[in-house]
Amino acid sequence: MTKTKWWKWTSNILYGVMFIFLLTMIIIVMSSRASGGEPELFGYQLKTVLSGSMEPTFKTGSLILVEKLENPTNLKKGDVITFQQDEANVVTHRIIEVLKQGDNTFYRTQGDNNQDADTNPVLSQNIVAKYSGFTIPLIGYFLQWASSPLGTGILLIVPGVLLLGYAGWTIRQAIKELETKMKEAAKPEDAEKIVS
Missing domain, CATH: 2.10.109.10 (Umud Fragment, subunit A)
Structure with missing residues (x-):
């Protein structure tokens, strides 16, 4: 497994685990807010x-x-x-x-x-x-902190910012990879023009 593939695989797993954890915490906090209790x-x-x-x-x-x-x-x-x-x-x-x-x-x-x-x-x-x-x-x-007004606010804002940041980073990586592939594809054609 190459370093790039390993990093993609690891980051996707970490992203999934973080997303599920934060989603669960948000559901728990919203449930407690809606019921007015535990x-x-x-x-x-x-x-x-x-x-x-x-x-x-x-x-x-x-x-x-x-x-x-x-x-x-x-x-x-x-x-x-x-x-x-x-x-x-x-x-x-x-x-x-x-x-x-x-x-x-x-x-x-x-x-x-x-x-x-x-x-x-x-x-x-x-x-x-x-x-x-x-x-x-x-x-x-x-959970007690997350149920406080400050905790609820942070728990709703921070995951959104992190997810947007991760999405931006992923898009940037994809563009870099695409540019690299396009440069590699263009190199053989340039070599053929010089030979002829």
Whole structure:
């Protein structure tokens, strides 16, 4: 494989990977903007871990995938759930005890890294989702920044500028290659004229 072909092949792969990554990030950010909350993909919600209460299960700044529940009354001890702690706070902790009181189901929860259980039991109707087991470390920091007005603006403008720059560079390379081929094609004719 020649150096030129190798460079073309590598740059095309890098371009494709960058384009897919940026497109995915834009879709995630737009999804969160449109819904007014956390972004969603294929029925799963993406949550950013903002504290270390669940370490080592997932670390601060990680991105976790949680699944919305149709029936939050059939959870069991050991499940990791996301629940509305109060009007402003959503928490993801592990169920350490299931409590039944008549028709009502409550869950006592605790962070894996916390010494004590959470003060108040969680009502089943306050449960938002269940942890799917999928975590991406550190990406949560990026997603949180990307959801800010500055991050959204940069995420929409920078990829466009990069793609235009890459398109311009590709066109310039194609023109150079075409000029080189035209010069090479013209050389044999000049040689024939000199001989005759």
